[in-house]
Amino acid sequence: MNASVTEVKHPLVQHKLSLMRDKDTPTPLFRQLLKEISTLLAYEITREMPMENHLVETPLGETDAPFLKGRKMALISILRAGNGLMDGVLDLIPTARVGFVGLYRDEETLKPVEYYFKVPDHLDERLVVVVDPMLATGNSSVAAIDFLKKAGARNIRFMCLLAAPEGIARMQDAHPDVAIVTGSIDECLNDVGYIVPGLGDAGDRIYGTT
Numbered sequence: 001m002n003a004s005v006t007e008v009k010h011p012l013v014q015h016k017l018s019l020m021r022d023k024d025t026p027t028p029l030f031r032q033l034l035k036e037i038s039t040l041l042a043y044e045i046t047r048e049m050p051m052e053n054h055l056v057e058t059p060l061g062e063t064d065a066p067f068l069k070g071r072k073m074a075l076i077s078i079l080r081a082g083n084g085l086m087d088g089v090l091d092l093i094p095t096a097r098v099g100f101v102g103l104y105r106d107e108e109t110l111k112p113v114e115y116y117f118k119v120p121d122h123l124d125e126r127l128v129v130v131v132d133p134m135l136a137t138g139n140s141s142v143a144a145i146d147f148l149k150k151a152g153a154r155n156i157r158f159m160c161l162l163a164a165p166e167g168i169a170r171m172q173d174a175h176p177d178v179a180i181v182t183g184s185i186d187e188c189l190n191d192v193g194y195i196v197p198g199l200g201d202a203g204d205r206i207y208g209t210t
């Protein structure tokens, strides 16, 4: 059975996302909105984290209080646009361990090759949250998760701002165990792999490049 796909319909997410879609939204505002949405999406993606109770002494007495259980979460950015989602998640979960996956496509084999891979230890014992703003063809997300699984990751979730139905299908085919949280499921991909209506090239809009 496929893991869940959650489209976060919260009005704050939808409002901020609509501002980001506008082609005239300037880079600093785009980046700020992405940070704010990533905090809201992180709230959703961490909903099922395991808890354990510990005794706490309040000023008025003792209570068996719930705390997060186990190792710190691993937050993994797919370079470069994934970095735009990092700070908002870290505002909410400052104890998260952080990793980076950089991929390029080999023009001969057409296969994704990692040019950078630095991730926290004990991945097998952590919730691993992979972030990339755009789930378009799914090629880079699927490849990044392949590498993370080879490095031991078992409990993986994927967080993005926008997802195309084609990218979701590709992810569910390759990694049916990975739950997806997105701000929107858009209409489709165009013939050069951009999400429609989308918001353009997320990396360029975050960093002001063309």
Ligand code: URA
Pocket: 081, 134, 136, 193, 194, 195, 196, 198, 199, 200, 201, 202, 203
């Ligand atoms: N990557 C982007 O930045 N934008 C898209 O629409 C698709 C992939």
